[in-house]
Amino acid sequence: MSDHPPPPQPPEDVQEISTPEQFSALAHPLRQRLLFSLGHRPATIGRLAEQLGTTKGNVAHHLKVLREAGLVHIAETRRVRGGTEQHYQRTARRMIVAEPQEAGTAAMLTAVAQELDRSPADTHLTLRHVRLGPAKARELGEALAQLVDEVEDDPDEGQPTHGVLVALYQRGGDPVSADTPGQR
Structure with missing residues (x-):
């Protein structure tokens, strides 16, 4: 069994963010970081929690909000050691915010600041x-x-x-x- 599932193609290349639920979902820095992390390949709750330095419960809660807003979906479900493992993926490769709202922009910039703080390499800003x-x-x-x-x-x-x-x-x-x- 492979450690990394093959990345399925997202159903959309570009998704426009436009609904109140989507803007609300984007208004939290951890949700922004989850979307960053899911940018290249699907991942499990456990892998995301480890990568982002938080708990599985916290990741599960925020993935639920993102899923209800239509920003992530379950790309694959597998049976593992008597349980079910779900791999989450973004619904689109790129997400465009045509009319940014202050809360979502602030959360995105906070998430970027957190990413910069955790970067092991020199950054350019x-x-x-x-x-x-x-x-x-x-x-x-x-x-x-x-x-x-x-x-x-x-x-x-x-x-x-x-x-x-x-x-x-x-x-x-x-x-x-x-x-x-x-x-x-």
Whole structure:
């Protein structure tokens, strides 16, 4: 019996986060970290608890919330030593939040901060504010999205997993020019 089940393909490539239940589910840092951990292959509650440094009961509770919100599902169930082992998987390879809400964004950034604190390697984190017109901002956003989409997983599964966080936003309180799309 293999230690790692073969990763089944998720039913969707991209899932848009849009329901109140999904936003509520994303509003907890551990749930964000569970989604990060399930990004490449299904995992059991025990494996997730060990990986995230928490209890199986805590992981089970948060997986239930994610499952009820339609963000994870049971990918495989196996009989093991007289019991049943369930492997959980994200419902999509990528999840897009079209209209971010403050609680979900705060939880995601808290989860990223926790991941950075636990990283055994040097990390790179930069925040820079630049003045860009609407066309340049759109161009930069498209270039960043393309860069992230083009990154391929290393075929050697023994390699470490790296997190990539990309954000492009217009700072609140800045003046909005007349030629900014959707603004008057």
